[in-house]
Amino acid sequence: MKIAVCIKRVPVMEVKFAIAKDGASVDETGLKYDVNDFDLWAVEAALQLNEKNAPGEVTVISLGPDAASEQIRKALSMGADKGVLLKADKVPGDAFAVAEALAAELKAGAYDVILFGKKSIDFDNSATGAMVGELLGLPVVTGVSKLEIAGGKGTAHRAVEGGVEVLEFPLPAIVTVDEGLNKERLPSLKGIMAAKKKPLETKPAQLGGAGVTVSKMELPPERAAGRIVGEGAAAVPELVRLLQSEAKVL
Amino acid sequence: MDESQYFSEQHHAVREMVRAFAQDEVLPVAAKHDEEATFPWENIKRMGELGLLGVPWPEEVGGAGLDLTSYILAIHEMAKVDASHAITISAHTTLGTSPIFYFGTAAQKAAYLPLLASGKVLGGFGLTEPDAGSDAGGTRTTAVRKNGHYVLNGAKRFITHGSVGEVFVATAVTDPSKGTKGISSFILTKETCDLAKAREVGVGHDDSITPLAGFRAGKKEDKLGWRASDTSELIMEDVEVPAENLLGEEGMGFINFMRTLDAGRIGIAALSLGLAEGAFQAALKYSTERKQFGQAIVNFQGISFPLADMATEIEAGKHLLYAATRLAQEGRPFGKEAAMAKLFCSELSMRATIKSIQIHGGYGYTKDYPVERMMRDAKICEIGEGTSEVQRLVIARHLLRELAD
Ligand SMILES: Cc1cc2nc3c(=O)[nH]c(=O)nc-3n(C[C@H](O)[C@H](O)[C@H](O)COP(=O)(O)OP(=O)(O)OC[C@H]3O[C@@H](n4cnc5c(N)ncnc54)[C@H](O)[C@@H]3O)c2cc1C
Ligand SMILES: Cc1cc2nc3c(=O)[nH]c(=O)nc-3n(C[C@H](O)[C@H](O)[C@H](O)COP(=O)(O)OP(=O)(O)OC[C@H]3O[C@@H](n4cnc5c(N)ncnc54)[C@H](O)[C@@H]3O)c2cc1C
Numbered sequence: 238m239k240i241a242v243c244i245k246r247v248p249v250m251e252v253k254f255a256i257a258k259d260g261a262s263v264d265e266t267g268l269k270y271d272v273n274d275f276d277l278w279a280v281e282a283a284l285q286l287n288e289k290n291a292p293g294e295v296t297v298i299s300l301g302p303d304a305a306s307e308q309i310r311k312a313l314s315m316g317a318d319k320g321v322l323l324k325a326d327k328v329p330g331d332a333f334a335v336a337e338a339l340a341a342e343l344k345a346g347a348y349d350v351i352l353f354g355k356k357s358i359d360f361d362n363s364a365t366g367a368m369v370g371e372l373l374g375l376p377v378v379t380g381v382s383k384l385e386i387a388g389g390k391g392t393a394h395r396a397v398e399g400g401v402e403v404l405e406f407p408l409p410a411i412v413t414v415d416e417g418l419n420k421e422r423l424p425s426l427k428g429i430m431a432a433k434k435k436p437l438e439t440k441p442a443q444l445g446g447a448g449v450t451v452s453k454m455e456l457p458p459e460r461a462a463g464r465i466v467g468e469g470a471a472a473v474p475e476l477v478r479l480l481q482s483e484a485k486v487l
Numbered sequence: 488m489d490e491s492q493y494f495s496e497q498h499h500a501v502r503e504m505v506r507a508f509a510q511d512e513v514l515p516v517a518a519k520h521d522e523e524a525t526f527p528w529e530n531i532k533r534m535g536e537l538g539l540l541g542v543p544w545p546e547e548v549g550g551a552g553l554d555l556t557s558y559i560l561a562i563h564e565m566a567k568v569d570a571s572h573a574i575t576i577s578a579h580t581t582l583g584t585s586p587i588f589y590f591g592t593a594a595q596k597a598a599y600l601p602l603l604a605s606g607k608v609l610g611g612f613g614l615t616e617p618d619a620g621s622d623a624g625g626t627r628t629t630a631v632r633k634n635g636h637y638v639l640n641g642a643k644r645f646i647t648h649g650s651v652g653e654v655f656v657a658t659a660v661t662d663p664s665k666g667t668k669g670i671s672s673f674i675l676t677k678e679t680c681d682l683a684k685a686r687e688v689g690v691g692h693d694d695s696i697t698p699l700a701g702f703r704a705g706k707k708e709d710k711l712g713w714r715a716s717d718t719s720e721l722i723m724e725d726v727e728v729p730a731e732n733l734l735g736e737e738g739m740g741f742i743n744f745m746r747t748l749d750a751g752r753i754g755i756a757a758l759s760l761g762l763a764e765g766a767f768q769a770a771l772k773y774s775t776e777r778k779q780f781g782q783a784i785v786n787f788q789g790i791s792f793p794l795a796d797m798a799t800e801i802e803a804g805k806h807l808l809y810a811a812t813r814l815a816q817e818g819r820p821f822g823k824e825a826a827m828a829k830l831f832c833s834e835l836s837m838r839a840t841i842k843s844i845q846i847h848g849g850y851g852y853t854k855d856y857p858v859e860r861m862m863r864d865a866k867i868c869e870i871g872e873g874t875s876e877v878q879r880l881v882i883a884r885h886l887l888r889e890l891a892d
Contacts, residue, residue, distance in 0.1 A: 307496060314500060423507055426538030426551035426561075429500045 238293040238386070240283045241348040243339055243366070244276035244312055245328075246305040247359040254456070261451045272308045275354025277421040279414040283352050284316045284422070286386055294318045298342060300335055300442050302326050314424035314432035323442035330360065330451040336368035337445025344373060350391070353413040355380045366413035376406045380415040488802055493556065493809040501557045502564050508537060509568035517569040520715035521860050526651050526681065527715055530572060532690045535606025539565075540579055544588060548596065549604040555816040556809065559757045563808070566761025567768070570864035571715035573761060577754035578647035578716070579603070583610020585750060586656045586672065590735035590743050595674060598695075599654055608679070608693050613643035613657030613721050614744050620644075621877050623658075624667040624741055628723060630659035637661070637673065637733070639726040642705065649719025650680040650704040653696050657721065658740045665738065672740030674732045675723070677702050701726040712863035749822045751872045752829035753811055759832035759868040760804045766836075766843035766861045767797045773856075774846050784846070793842045800839070804832045823885035830878035833868035840865045 248254075248268040255264040272280070280297065287293045297312040299305045300323040309320035323338055343351055353366030363379075370377030382401075383394035391410055395402045396417075424432070466475045480487045494502075512533060520527050534540050542558035544550025551557075558580065566573035584603040587595055587610075602608045619625035628641025639659050646655070655675045662669030678698045685691030705720030735743045771794055774785035784790045811824035840862035844851035851858045869875045 307499075310496070311500065311503075314504075423504050423537060424500070425536060426501065426504070426542060426553055426557070427546065429497060429504065430546070430552050432500075433497060 238287065238290045238350065239296070239346065239348045240286060240293060240350045240352065241296045241298055241343055241346055242276070242279050242283045242312065242317065242352045243343075243369075244280065244297055244299050244308055245273045245354070245357045245359075246270050246299060246301045246308045247273045247357055250358060256454050256456065261453055263454070270304065270308070272311055273354050273357045273359070275356060275358070275414055275416070277354075278416070278418050279352040279354050280312045280315055280317060281419045281421040282384055282412075282414055283350075285419065286350065286384070287316075290386065296321065296346065296348070298323065298339065300325055300338055301328055303439075306437060306439070309437055310432045311424065313435045313437070314428040315422055316424075316428060317435075319435055320437040322437065322439040324439055325442040325444055329444060329447050331447035331449040332360075332362045332364035333368055333449075334445040334447045336365050336372060338442040339365070340369045340372035341443045342440075343369065349408045350386060351375070351409070351411045353411065355413045355415045363413075366411055370411040373411075376410045377413070378404050378406055378410065379413045381412050382415045382417045384412060384414075384418065488805055493813065494560070497553075498556055498560055501553065502560050504537065505539070505561050505564040506567075508533070508539075509565050509572070513565070513569050513572050517571070517715070518854065518857065518860065520571065522714075522854070524709065524714040526717050527572065527575075528681065528684050528688045528691060531575065531606065531609070532688045534572070534576065535690055539576055540606030541584070541604030542576075542580065544584070544600065544604040548588075548600040549602075550600075555753075556812050559753060559808065559812045562754050563757040563761045563764075566758040567765035569715070570758055570762055570861070571713050573758045574647065574713055574716045575609075577751065577758060578612065579606075579610050579652075581751045581754050582612030582747065583648065583652065583654065583656065586612070586734060586743060586747050587654075587674065589746075590672070590739075591674075592731075594731065595734065599674065602693050602696070603654060607690055608654055608696065609648045609652040609691060610654045610656075611646050611648035611652040611721075612744075612747070613646050613649075613655050613675070614748075615643060615645050617642060617644050621874055623744070624670070626658050626660055626670055626741070628657070628659040629663075630661050630671060630673065630728070632661070632730075636730055637728045639673065639675070639702075639723040639728055641723050643721040643723075645708065645718050646721050648717055649721050650707050651691060651717045653677060653679050653692065655721065656734055656744075657723075658744055659723075661737055661740075667741040668738050670741035671737045672734040672743060673728050674734050675699060675702050675721075675726070675728065677704070680704055680719075699726050699728060711866060712860070713867055714863075748872055749825050750815060752825040752878075753808065753815060753821075755868055755872050756804075756808045756811070756825070756828035756832040759829070759836035759865065760801065760808055762836040762861050762865050762868070763797070763801055763804065763832070763839035766840040766858050766865075767794070767801060769856070769858055769861075770794060770797070770843040770846040773850075777848070790846055793846065797839050797842060800835050804828070804835050807831055823882055826873070826878045826881040826885075829872070830875055830882070833865075834875060836865035836868050837862075 257264040283295045295317040297317045298321045356363040378393045381393040385392045391406050393404045538551035541550035546552040562573050603610045630637040630639050658672050661671040676696045679685050679691045701724040705722045708718040774790050777784050807828040811828045814821035843858045
């Protein structure tokens, strides 16, 4: 079985972000990067599918700057077989421009399953996987929390309000992965060693035209300090008044 | 620090993996193992799977095939979270395995390296004795040649993995007339003392290892720190050791073990630096969160100056450590630099952990914060693999030798 996983290089979130001089992008100085969390779970899902349905091959594809090769190597060190870097110095904010480039690459690969993270934690679009599915004319299942592939078809669980939806689909197909599907493995030192020798091909990304552009970015307003209005039952009337008149939530 | 002078992208990948393992799987159990002085068998198994118990050995013998810098980084990173886990890596790899790797015969390597490098069984190093500590050449254990084997009698003290381990390298006097040149080293095997647990987790014991009659672990030490690391006595009573277990040439045991300790000191330096950094990071974070007199205590110079000192000394320690590592990696002389790195970083670990507790105030003195454990774990760094006094002796000897050249 041939599996492809699309992964994105995203900033590590435990920092205070600043807005760049252009007012419409994030200031990247001092940021650290890692593989998007959801994409790590997608990589793990691919590795598990591959282990169950051997022999097979897992290809990891990332669209991003040269430095994104670091994230591809991480996936290779976890056990993926080869990597493709679709080089773009700037990743467009429009998911469709990215989806077109990924679709162009994926089309030629004859993959049985193409995995994505449900969303990227930086821009939260939740769009790329579904758009690629549309461009390639493949069935798409999004936000999957359980996945089985056997006998040329797939079964997936999706969490829906108050329950679980179980879907069946033919292959090839696109699946986007939700939290809870698995916990990604740590690469072993042998894996890290092996990753160095695995093929990693770099080619220019054939980005589509951007329909949407980011015109402005703003930081959320500073949160004002909390206020203690009193203690016990005596404080309730004042609290209710403030919730009605000030916070306007009642 | 511009880390590119010491680290490649691959080194960063190693560090990131160890950091994730330490945070996710070591940190949650570190305080409990410390409190109860239990050996973390489950994590030993995980460390074996991840390749952390054979970092620098070639893949052919079951190691990870990485360079010395990767190995030292692994110890350094682990010690930021738990020194006991870090000493397990260091003592098993440098002390327990490396003498067989460097001085062993083809048959010895084939028999033991795959088991040790993969972490299937744990190894240890028996040099110290009740009457031979800093003066390790004062070995009293004897090995007498008899009918094609050696008969060993004596005791080793404070041996890391003495109880839990199965494969040991140890010194004994083969020719009392020759001083330290009459000391030889041997491979000694026994069964782990935690056999049931080892069977349960699947590592720690291997049936292919023949226990030698009369060779056993003695008292397990109850220690101030490194409490999740096993330190025990080893006892040899008329142990018949096959001649093929002689490690290296007869009479070379002491010399070979001193070389092993040179490398071991880089490991202790890394462990010490990790402790210092862990304690520093905790203090820095705490000082920005803790408010007294209406503001974060980091705003007081009484707090920010010691933090500045710690950061400066850690930076210096990193250069000493990774410069010594690079020398060793390139096969150049590194004994003096290793002793300097060990001396500086171990004393730094004590200073830094004490300052960190001070910055934590009364909270730092309790088990609710990890810094009190770090301080207890730091003290042994100034003692094990040569006390600070012995490091100064070693460095001074190098100075005099350089003067004579
Ligand atoms: C937790 C732990 C783990 C250990 N693991 C191992 C192990 O795996 N294998 C192993 O072989 N050993 C191990 N050791 C032993 C360790 O290496 C020794 O404890 C150490 O070398 C010191 O020896 P000693 O304890 O006999 O102290 P001593 O040598 O008795 O020293 C007492 C004091 O005298 C000082 N001193 C001694 N000689 C001089 C001198 N000439 N000039 C100035 N000062 C001097 C020392 O610096 C020290 O301060 C371990 C010890 C501990 C505590
Ligand atoms: C074992 C134990 C027993 C105790 N027994 C008692 C008891 O019986 N009764 C009782 O009332 N209390 C007791 N205490 C509390 C003890 O007195 C406090 O822990 C101590 O006063 C420090 O306060 P703190 O822990 O809140 O630290 P903090 O005040 O938060 O101090 C943290 C750090 O900031 C430094 N710092 C704070 N302000 C400044 C400043 N302006 N300039 C420079 N540095 C500053 C401190 O020196 C310290 O290094 C006990 C504590 C312990 C650990």
